[in-house]
Amino acid sequence: MESSVQSEIKLAESAFRSSHAQNGDRLAAIRKEMEYLNTIGKSFVAAIDRFQVHRALLAALQELYSFAACSILLRGDPYELFINELFIIPCYPLSEAFFQAMVQRIASAARVMNIPIVSAEELAITSYLDAPDELSYAPEQHMVGATEIGACLNIPLTVEDRIVGMLSLFDERAGTFDTDLLKLTTMIADYAAVALENVRLRERETALWRQAESDRKRLELIISSMAEGLLITNEQGTITSLNYSAQHLLAQAEVDLKQDIPLRQLAPASNVYWLYKLAEIIDQALAGQTVMNQELIAGESGETIPLTLSISAAPLHDDSQAQVRPVGVVAVLNDITANKQIEKLKDEFVSVVSHELRTPLTAIKGYTQHLVRRIERRLRKVQQRQPEKSSTPAASELPELLDLRSLYIVQSQAEHLERLVNDLLDLSRVQLGNLRLQFESFPLVDILAACVRSAQTSAELHTISLDIQAMDTQIVADKNRISQIVGNILDNAVKYSPQGGQVTVRLEEREDDYFVSIVDEGIGINSEYLDHIFERFYRVRNIASRQYAGIGLGLYVTKAIIEGHGGQIWVSNNEGLGCTFSFTLPRTPRTS
Amino acid sequence: MPHMSDHSFSVSREQVADAYLKVIRLIDDRVTPFLGKVTTRVLVQGAARKVMSTYPFLHFLVKMPYTDVTPAFMHEQFSGVTPTELAAGLDALLQECFAGLKELTGDLIAPPIYDEVTRQLEQLQ
Numbered sequence: 001m002e003s004s005v006q007s008e009i010k011l012a013e014s015a016f017r018s019s020h021a022q023n024g025d026r027l028a029a030i031r032k033e034m035e036y037l038n039t040i041g042k043s044f045v046a047a048i049d050r051f052q053v054h055r056a057l058l059a060a061l062q063e064l065y066s067f068a069a070c071s072i073l074l075r076g077d078p079y080e081l082f083i084n085e086l087f088i089i090p091c092y093p094l095s096e097a098f099f100q101a102m103v104q105r106i107a108s109a110a111r112v113m114n115i116p117i118v119s120a121e122e123l124a125i126t127s128y129l130d131a132p133d134e135l136s137y138a139p140e141q142h143m144v145g146a147t148e149i150g151a152c153l154n155i156p157l158t159v160e161d162r163i164v165g166m167l168s169l170f171d172e173r174a175g176t177f178d179t180d181l182l183k184l185t186t187m188i189a190d191y192a193a194v195a196l197e198n199v200r201l202r203e204r205e206t207a208l209w210r211q212a213e214s215d216r217k218r219l220e221l222i223i224s225s226m227a228e229g230l231l232i233t234n235e236q237g238t239i240t241s242l243n244y245s246a247q248h249l250l251a252q253a254e255v256d257l258k259q260d261i262p263l264r265q266l267a268p269a270s271n272v273y274w275l276y277k278l279a280e281i282i283d284q285a286l287a288g289q290t291v292m293n294q295e296l297i298a299g300e301s302g303e304t305i306p307l308t309l310s311i312s313a314a315p316l317h318d319d320s321q322a323q324v325r326p327v328g329v330v331a332v333l334n335d336i337t338a339n340k341q342i343e344k345l346k347d348e349f350v351s352v353v354s355h356e357l358r359t360p361l362t363a364i365k366g367y368t369q370h371l372v373r374r375i376e377r378r379l380r381k382v383q384q385r386q387p388e389k390s391s392t393p394a395a396s397e398l399p400e401l402l403d404l405r406s407l408y409i410v411q412s413q414a415e416h417l418e419r420l421v422n423d424l425l426d427l428s429r430v431q432l433g434n435l436r437l438q439f440e441s442f443p444l445v446d447i448l449a450a451c452v453r454s455a456q457t458s459a460e461l462h463t464i465s466l467d468i469q470a471m472d473t474q475i476v477a478d479k480n481r482i483s484q485i486v487g488n489i490l491d492n493a494v495k496y497s498p499q500g501g502q503v504t505v506r507l508e509e510r511e512d513d514y515f516v517s518i519v520d521e522g523i524g525i526n527s528e529y530l531d532h533i534f535e536r537f538y539r540v541r542n543i544a545s546r547q548y549a550g551i552g553l554g555l556y557v558t559k560a561i562i563e564g565h566g567g568q569i570w571v572s573n574n575e576g577l578g579c580t581f582s583f584t585l586p587r588t589p590r591t592s
Numbered sequence: 593m594p595h596m597s598d599h600s601f602s603v604s605r606e607q608v609a610d611a612y613l614k615v616i617r618l619i620d621d622r623v624t625p626f627l628g629k630v631t632t633r634v635l636v637q638g639a640a641r642k643v644m645s646t647y648p649f650l651h652f653l654v655k656m657p658y659t660d661v662t663p664a665f666m667h668e669q670f671s672g673v674t675p676t677e678l679a680a681g682l683d684a685l686l687q688e689c690f691a692g693l694k695e696l697t698g699d700l701i702a703p704p705i706y707d708e709v710t711r712q713l714e715q716l717q
Contacts, residue, residue: 111638
């Protein structure tokens with residue numbers, strides 16, 4: 001017989017064993033649950049498309065329940081025009097009625113979950129049936145007879161506090177799902193949600209990558225098909241990309257331009273002189289400057305019209321670093337040789353025509369002068385005889401007087417024509433580089449004063465004044481040409497201020513040069529034309545300028561003359577009325 | 593479910609609102625372990641959408657998660673509503689929340705929570 005102590009010990013041992021056994025069971029259950037979660041976690045992580053996620057989900061749920069079907073409703077995102085997607089995953093073949101009932105329940109639960117659903121009918125039309133492969137290969141399996149849903153469970157699919165969809169489980173029998181497994185089911189739904197979100201992001205990434213690749217290829221095709229040459233450099237000025245046209249245009253360099261060497265280093269190593277200019281343009285753009293239409297003669301200098309390129313280059317900025325140093329340069333090259341040929345032909349034509357015009361013009365001027373003098377002499381004689389013979393007609397009524405007036409008009413127009421021809425001849429000289437300047441020393445103020453006097457005689461509405469702010473105005477320059485340019489600017493000032501007004505010619509003395517400005521109160525110049533006003537044949541196109549005569553050469557020649565002296569010219573609009581032409585002239589010419 | 597205003601004509605609007613906010617939080621506490629923390633928020637939004645035509649003063653809950661609602665903001669939204677009307681509206685909201693919960697999980701978790709909420713509302717009266 002056992003003592004009470006012994007029996008107490010046995011009881012204690014039994015309780016210990018029982019408690020130990022319970023803990024062991026609990027630990028085993030936890031271990032089993034963890035193994036289960038680990039297994040399903042791995043299968044979800046390994047899923048690379050949504051169908052693999054469905055397979056993993058089905059396998060995980062079938063470990064917990066025996067059920068008819070599950071479904072995944074994914075909320076449409078903005079990239080997919082908010083169109084929801086429904087995937088129905090049956091565990092065995094379903095009847096049509098059961099399927100319809102499922103969709104009705106999904107639509108109803110989706111409304112509770114705040115997932116926008118149009119209608120159950122539309123949801124049914126757009127749903128996908130993702131049956132496991134074994135169902136497809138076993139057509140002899142009978143269809144489930146049930147038409148009504150016995151049990152249903154809907155669990156939100158959430159990712160980072162966002163409901164991305166809904167997992168639904170269905171069975172034909174009631175009571176299939178229980179509260180004890182609900183937490184585990186929600187855990188599986190969380191795995192599925194994350195896996196589906198990853199798939200969605202991967203699909204989005206793939207779609208974006210394909211789109212980017214397609215855009216890149218399209219851009220590549222456009223660039224390679226461009227008639228213009230396109231050249232791209234990196235931030236060191238090394239050419240990284242040349243399209244076919246650029247390769248063709250720069251072929252004359254006979255240098256491999258894509259040597260991974262910056263152009264400024266490549267240029268000295270080659271015999272190609274124009275590579276320096278190209279490198280200079282690229283460097284300017286790398287410094288942040290946009291270079292427009294720079295001409296580059298890339299042909300042999302001996303050729304009649306060498307290959308001439310027009311280059312525009314702009315800095316390339318990284319989106320995130322717009323304000324710092326460019327990451328490269330993009331340059332566009334155009335072959336303008338044909339334009340140069342046309343320009344040359346035009347220049348030659350202008351030169352020939354103006355020379356040919358000059359000969360008859362000289363004759364017209366000479367003979368007109370001769371006729372004017374003869375008629376003037378005759379009229380003087382008539383006037384002298386008049387007091388003696390009162391019967392003769394008055395001098396003012398003589399036909400010779402009418403002839404004389406006509407001849408004055410011929411003379412005036414011939415002089416106008418001569419000025420035009422001279423402008424054309426000057427143009428030819430400038431174009432051919434034959435504008436010869438005859439330098440001599442003279443006081444600049446004398447020429448300015450003479451020009452002002454001359455302009456004032458034909459400008460009754462204007463007051464032309466001279467403002468000298470210089471002590472010594474001695475200059476070495478081409479007197480006639482300086483007179484020509486000042487006269488030209490003054491003519492314009494008078495012409496483009498039809499209402500009259502003040503015109504001021506101001507002379508200022510600077511360290512090495514003189515600064516001359518001619519200020520008018522005329523119609524001014526539209527700011528968009530300011531950059532072009534010194535181009536040849538350029539005329540400001542506005543309604544007001546139609547009434548003004550001229551062929552657009554005066555300022556072009558003026559600029560060439562000033563630059564021939566080593567000076568500069570520019571124009572700006574005044575604060576109030578009119579504009580100011582300003583130029584500088586060195587005391588002694590700075591010619592290259 | 594006992595309607596708060598049935599026996600409490602002396603209860604203020606603020607007391608009604610606070611009482612219902614408490615029971616919604618209770619539902620949230622009970623539902624979260626099973627269906628995650630977003631579910632109750634969405635259930636309340638869905639319920640508000642359903643009842644807002646009858647109780648327009650609950651419209652703000654459609655756009656705004658109830659968890660973001662501060663007492664001051666809620667009292668401002670309910671100004672001008674009688675305690676009886678407010679209790680009726682919030683009760684309808686609660687009923688819709690339970691209807692939604694039943695739609696999702698059937699009778700798995702809704703009945704015990706319903707009973708608990710009923711008890712709590714009775715205590716609060």
